[in-house]
Amino acid sequence: MDDTSETGNNGIVLKCEGLTKLYTSGLIRTKTVTGAKDVSFGIKRGEIVSLAGESGSGKSTVARMILRLIKPTSGSITLNGRSIYSYDIREYYRQVQAVFQDPYSAFNPFYTVDHVMERAFGLREGSIDPDEKDKIIQSTLESIGLNPSEVLGRYPHELSGGQMQRMLIGRSLLIGSQLLIADEPTSMIDASTRAGVLNLLLSLKKDKGLSVLFITHDIGQAQYVSERVLVMKQGEVVEQGPVDEVFIRPKHPYTKELLAAVPTLYERWDTCR
Amino acid sequence: MATHILEVQDLRGYYRGTFGVVHAVDGVSFTVDRGVVMGIAGESGGGKSTLAQLVSGSPPPLLHLEGGTILVDGIDIYSINPEELRTEVKCKRMSYVPQSSMESLNPVKRIRDFIFDVVRQRTGKRIASSEEKAEVLDMAANHMKTLGLDRPVLDRYPHELSGGMKQRVVIAVSTLWNPKLLIIDEPTSALDVTSQKRMIEALLNLKRAGTIESMLYISHDLTSLRQLCGECIIMYAGKIAEIGDMEETIDSPRHPYSRLLTAAIASYDSKGRKMGELKSIAGSPPDLRDPPAGCRFHPRCPYVMDICRTKEPPMFWAGERKGGASCWLLTSQAGQ
Amino acid sequence: MIDVWELLLRSRKFMFGLAVLISLILLGTVGPWLLGDPYYMNLSLIGRPPSPEHLLGTTSFGEDVFTQLCNAIGNSLVVGLIAGVLGTLIAVFVGAVGPYIGGMADRISSLATNLALVLPLIPLFIIIASVVRGLNLVLIGLILAATSWPWAARSIRSQVLTLKEREYVNLARMSGQNSVDIVVTEVLPNMLAYIMMVFVILTGTAILAESALSMIGVSTTRTITLGYMLYWAQHETTVPFWWNIWWWFIPPGIVLTVLLTAIFVIHAGMDEIFNPRLREL
Numbered sequence: 001m002d003d004t005s006e007t008g009n010n011g012i013v014l015k016c017e018g019l020t021k022l023y024t025s026g027l028i029r030t031k032t033v034t035g036a037k038d039v040s041f042g043i044k045r046g047e048i049v050s051l052a053g054e055s056g057s058g059k060s061t062v063a064r065m066i067l068r069l070i071k072p073t074s075g076s077i078t079l080n081g082r083s084i085y086s087y088d089i090r091e092y093y094r095q096v097q098a099v100f101q102d103p104y105s106a107f108n109p110f111y112t113v114d115h116v117m118e119r120a121f122g123l124r125e126g127s128i129d130p131d132e133k134d135k136i137i138q139s140t141l142e143s144i145g146l147n148p149s150e151v152l153g154r155y156p157h158e159l160s161g162g163q164m165q166r167m168l169i170g171r172s173l174l175i176g177s178q179l180l181i182a183d184e185p186t187s188m189i190d191a192s193t194r195a196g197v198l199n200l201l202l203s204l205k206k207d208k209g210l211s212v213l214f215i216t217h218d219i220g221q222a223q224y225v226s227e228r229v230l231v232m233k234q235g236e237v238v239e240q241g242p243v244d245e246v247f248i249r250p251k252h253p254y255t256k257e258l259l260a261a262v263p264t265l266y267e268r269w270d271t272c273r
Numbered sequence: 274m275a276t277h278i279l280e281v282q283d284l285r286g287y288y289r290g291t292f293g294v295v296h297a298v299d300g301v302s303f304t305v306d307r308g309v310v311m312g313i314a315g316e317s318g319g320g321k322s323t324l325a326q327l328v329s330g331s332p333p334p335l336l337h338l339e340g341g342t343i344l345v346d347g348i349d350i351y352s353i354n355p356e357e358l359r360t361e362v363k364c365k366r367m368s369y370v371p372q373s374s375m376e377s378l379n380p381v382k383r384i385r386d387f388i389f390d391v392v393r394q395r396t397g398k399r400i401a402s403s404e405e406k407a408e409v410l411d412m413a414a415n416h417m418k419t420l421g422l423d424r425p426v427l428d429r430y431p432h433e434l435s436g437g438m439k440q441r442v443v444i445a446v447s448t449l450w451n452p453k454l455l456i457i458d459e460p461t462s463a464l465d466v467t468s469q470k471r472m473i474e475a476l477l478n479l480k481r482a483g484t485i486e487s488m489l490y491i492s493h494d495l496t497s498l499r500q501l502c503g504e505c506i507i508m509y510a511g512k513i514a515e516i517g518d519m520e521e522t523i524d525s526p527r528h529p530y531s532r533l534l535t536a537a538i539a540s541y542d543s544k545g546r547k548m549g550e551l552k553s554i555a556g557s558p559p560d561l562r563d564p565p566a567g568c569r570f571h572p573r574c575p576y577v578m579d580i581c582r583t584k585e586p587p588m589f590w591a592g593e594r595k596g597g598a599s600c601w602l603l604t605s606q607a608g609q
Numbered sequence: 610m611i612d613v614w615e616l617l618l619r620s621r622k623f624m625f626g627l628a629v630l631i632s633l634i635l636l637g638t639v640g641p642w643l644l645g646d647p648y649y650m651n652l653s654l655i656g657r658p659p660s661p662e663h664l665l666g667t668t669s670f671g672e673d674v675f676t677q678l679c680n681a682i683g684n685s686l687v688v689g690l691i692a693g694v695l696g697t698l699i700a701v702f703v704g705a706v707g708p709y710i711g712g713m714a715d716r717i718s719s720l721a722t723n724l725a726l727v728l729p730l731i732p733l734f735i736i737i738a739s740v741v742r743g744l745n746l747v748l749i750g751l752i753l754a755a756t757s758w759p760w761a762a763r764s765i766r767s768q769v770l771t772l773k774e775r776e777y778v779n780l781a782r783m784s785g786q787n788s789v790d791i792v793v794t795e796v797l798p799n800m801l802a803y804i805m806m807v808f809v810i811l812t813g814t815a816i817l818a819e820s821a822l823s824m825i826g827v828s829t830t831r832t833i834t835l836g837y838m839l840y841w842a843q844h845e846t847t848v849p850f851w852w853n854i855w856w857w858f859i860p861p862g863i864v865l866t867v868l869l870t871a872i873f874v875i876h877a878g879m880d881e882i883f884n885p886r887l888r889e890l
Binding site (some may be wrong): 054055056150159160161162163187188190191192193194195196198199217218219220224257258260261262263264265266268269271272 | 316317318435436462463465466467468469470473474477493494495496497499500501523524534535537538551552553554557558
């Protein structure tokens with residue numbers, strides 16, 4: 001891309017510009033649905049950026065485009081100043097990894113959870129002997145606060161949602177990726193295990209300089225983990241800025257609506273009194 | 274008329290299969306007074322849904338009632354015959370909305386046709402003439418208004434509705450007959466926060482409108498419980514850890530598990546600012562095929578004592594408070 | 610995890626079907642080895658009813674019916690197995706790989722499936738039988754395999770289309786695996802139970818199809834199969850009324866019914882285990 005010199009040096013890992021995805025269906029009477037429209041943002045090294053919005057707002061579409069799972073209709077995505085499509089696919093996935101919404105769908109029920117971790121070695125160059133692999137898996141799990149003997153050798157349904165999501169974060173750590181796309185990692189797991197996932201993201205950001213795109217429908221969680229937040233509605237970014245600013249002085253009515261729905265434990269909503 | 278809408282006495286429900294015997298609900302007793310919304314919280318695998326299934330009177334194939342009684346409006350639902358259970362309890366007194374029941378809407382039927390089917394099932398009427406149909410639709414539309422659904426929803430197909438709307442349609446259909454008790458299992462967990470809020474408001478409206486009298490609301494999410502419930506039960510590993518007034522349980526939990534649970538849950542003030550650091554609970558819930566001896570929470574409890582490992586704590590009822598908690602730490606308070 | 614194999618071993622239907630099938634397989638494999646040449650015609654013993662020497666009597670050519678029956682069971686099973694294995698492989702390949710890759714590959718595989726689905730079996734065989742000299746068991750198995758897979762491919766396709774949307778497929782892709790790898794290691798293992806059922810059904814239907822074709826005389830006329838026996842018993846003209854030698858056509862008829870029943874009972878047993886809605890314990 002021609003803007004290499006501009007983005008390559010000031011710590012911006014990922015940059016999306018004018019990202020648009022249109023879905024067309026039907027042969028004769030074509031119907032166009034907007035998945036995402038003109039989305040632009042950047043993520044710096046060691047920064048967590050949140051993408052907040054309701055389901056259907058286009059958050060996941062953006063994630064999937066960044067992950068090269070779907071192709072954008074127009075716009076560009078650059079990783080370290082280079083178009084993501086200029087990378088070899090394996091090279092790209094060494095840099096960018098993901099955690100998805102539903103942990104039960106992310107683990108193949110046919111295998112024990114070790115399978116997912118072992119697979120991750122497929123991205124490494126050269127071969128590693130099995131003992132070495134086991135050691136690396138164990139130390140990675142320990143570093144993210146999971147007891148290897150408690151999780152390894154088990155089937156997905158024997159673990160809690162929080163444990164599985166943390167394992168997937170561990171997987172990206174094992175690969176050594178610098179950008180993690182976390183697509184609603186906490187929305188389908190127990191409220192009580194969310195803390196573990198959120199705290200893990202925060203500590204990886206601090207210790208390893210991991211950059212994270214944190215996608216959520218709960219703007220409260222966005223506030224907990226990230227520095228900057230983008231609010232999406234119907235495929236468009238309606239508001240963005242530093243979290244505190246967006247929270248204290250929301251400009252867009254939709255942001256206000258999202259803020260009003262943030263779950264509170266110690267007080268009741270006005271409508272529920 | 275019985276004083277409690279629901280009375281559960283020493284309930285035991287085990288799953289039996291090739292995997293062994295899972296002690297999913299193991300000695301649970303509580304009552305729900307008329308007009309009360311009772312919440313049941315706890316981590317997944319704690320037996321909340323199993324409890325709901327047992328109370329609903331239609332446990333799934335592998336789940337067996339192993340002991341105890343369940344009285345719904347004074348009727349012992351496991352001692353009457355299935356036909357009586359259907360006509361007297363399920364059609365009149367109690368309605369059960371299981372987890373992810375919104376997926377059970379038939380994708381090729383409009384909501385109105387689904388409602389006709391349900392009305393036919395319950396009343397035995399044929400509902401063929403246009404007058405009859407109009408009557409049913411009017412009743413349904415009226416009822417759905419309480420839940421924040423407009424009349425045009427009746428003419429839609431399930432895939433044209435959002436998850437939250439589908440869930441509310443299911444609730445509307447299950448409360449058409451004004452059940453005294455609504456048992457509802459995790460209605461908000463698959464929804465995003467804005468739909469969650471709408472759902473909770475809809476349920477409160479149902480109660481305010483007098484459609485339902487009492488509710489048993491199951492959710493892992495203490496924040497939604499806090500908005501809706503008057504009383505709550507914290508379940509851990511098939512047993513009640515703490516039971517009592519909703520606000521008291523959140524604001525001053527007595528059982529260590531309740532304390533850790535509230536600390537692990539993200540909470541924000543009305544501006545969305547976080548309140549305190551989130552802490553996760555170490556370890557994971559026990560395998561209920563072989564639950565730990567003594568207090569089932571002892572392997573994860575930061576305050577564990579010797580007695581916890583060997584002897585199961587009884588329920589300690591606080592004098593001035595309505596609630597009780599099952600923890601040996603409370604002996605000193607309750608001892609006198 | 611509930612151990613599927615343990616459940617299968619507990620399933621009365623599955624075990625009953627399996628027991629019957631195994632005894633028939635024994636009859637079809639050990640029988641011909643112990644008994645003599647099934648084509649040997651003892652012209653002094655024509656159309657004799659069952660007796661201690663000839664358990665099921667003799668044909669109007671003087672062949673021993675029991676010896677023929679044992680050979681027929683073996684050969685029919687061979688045809689069924691060839692068609693079952695090959696048909697399953699084709700169904701899995703066409704039904705899984707095309708849809709997984711998507712786009713043009715999916716369109717081609719769908720077209721092939723639909724074309725094969727409308728292929729008329731009996732006219733096809735009449736043409737083949739009249740053109741090909743020396744139609745043997747393997748060839749028949751191949752042709753049956755080539756015509757029996759489409760329905761299975763279709764249902765496998767629909768399952769692959771849902772399974773490929775699972776996140777673990779995306780995760781595998783992000784682990785640098787290629788499409789074929791993903792189909793083989795991530796998608797197909799979750800369909801093993803279904804593929805086994807496809808195999809059982811295809812085997813059963815192939816045995817039945819071969820018998821039907823033999824009976825109308827368009828399959829092999831040289832190798833003994835259950836259909837072959839029925840064909841000759843029916844076409845025999847040396848006795849005034851063919852039903853006079855009932856011991857010639859009733860045994861293969863019963864064996865065919867029992868064999869197919871066993872196969873479908875096995876299928877029903879598997880269905881109960883693999884389909885959670887039917888599962889009972």
